[in-house]
Amino acid sequence: MQFGFQIGTKVLFGKGCLITNKALLNKFGKKALVVTGKGSAKASGALDDVEEILKEYKIEYSIYDKVENNPSLENVAEGGKIARELNVDFIIGIGGGSPLDASKAVAILAANDIEPLELYKNVFDNKPLPIIAIPTTAGTGSEVTPYSILTRNDMKTKMSFGNEDTFPKVAFIDAAYTESMSYETTVNTAVDALSHAMEGFLSRRSTPVSDALAIEAIKIFGECAEALIDNNIDFSVREKLLYVSMLGGMVISHTGTTIIHGLGYSLTYFKDIPHGKANGLFMREYLKYNYNAVNEKINKVLELFKVSTIDEFGDIIDKMLKNDINLSSEEIQLYASLTMKQRSTSYNAREVAEGDLIDILEKTFLSPN
Ligand code: NAP
């Protein structure tokens, strides 16, 4: 048996964990930049709690609240410039995956006056500023991953970077901050977390430890499936989903993702489909495609979901997400070729050819006319 395991993030999990451990915010300097989206930090209640603590410790702070959904290189360049000019000591990311991913790029750009494209070199003269991450969605696990996934308009897709220095230093993971999410965002982000666990579990890079985390995540997601379908999502379900999300983040920190994410990026880039939903729509065909390569593991996924066939599994996901997308043959060709360029495609259990991706896309989306 051979594996490595590293999570560079101190995790505090549970209701009230930020207030209980507030002294941690006082360890990273005297000036902070809060990086967030237009509404999530306030709606979740996390920003109020953070501001109260910063004022108590007399930490000076500014707020950059212009992070877009699926942030672009241009977007993080603006945040990074502001952080550099303000000369802040640390970054506090509050929000879903978009603000958390942006905060990693901002932390690097604050310490390095480089072009945003150079983020993808993944080697920097100066270490990024310390990042505190406070998730307000339960899906990406970005609070415990090193990854920052940014929209590249130059390549018409999304691409990630990250190294061991871009793990947030501390993550405050409190389901109370996820209660203000809409039903759709709750479901979409939950499916993203499932996708991380499942893709990591079936990945060529999976390890015994990442598998243990993935199995726990898939099992608990299965326990929440009915509540998600019925829109009967109480605090204990929200807490479980946030736990699944964190576990999924720890899994992909070691395995990366695979073709579900690669294909999903095109649906997000070209059709504006939310990230988690974009992933979920591919799950049925992804499992069928990979079945022969990793049948024991896929049988385990089905067992954890308490179903006996991939179609029964797919039907559960279909009850959560509406597939209202039709693609033309040209779009299918383009998405398949873009996915072939993603590094994560090579981590898929089966060796992937472009024609395989076309087949998955056609089975999922080809318009009848
Ligand atoms: P998101 O894009 O961060 O947020 C989606 C929407 O939900 C936004 O409108 C956001 O509002 C709103 N929202 C978030 N929390 C809320 C709350 N508590 N109450 C009310 N509204 C709330 O969605 P996400 O799915 O969490 O993140 C997606 C991004 O993460 C993608 O770019 C994806 O590629 C990336 N990702 C990263 C990793 C990783 O390892 N780093 C893994 C998977 C995905 P605001 O506009 O106010 O923010």
Ligand code: FE
């Ligand atoms: Fe994801």
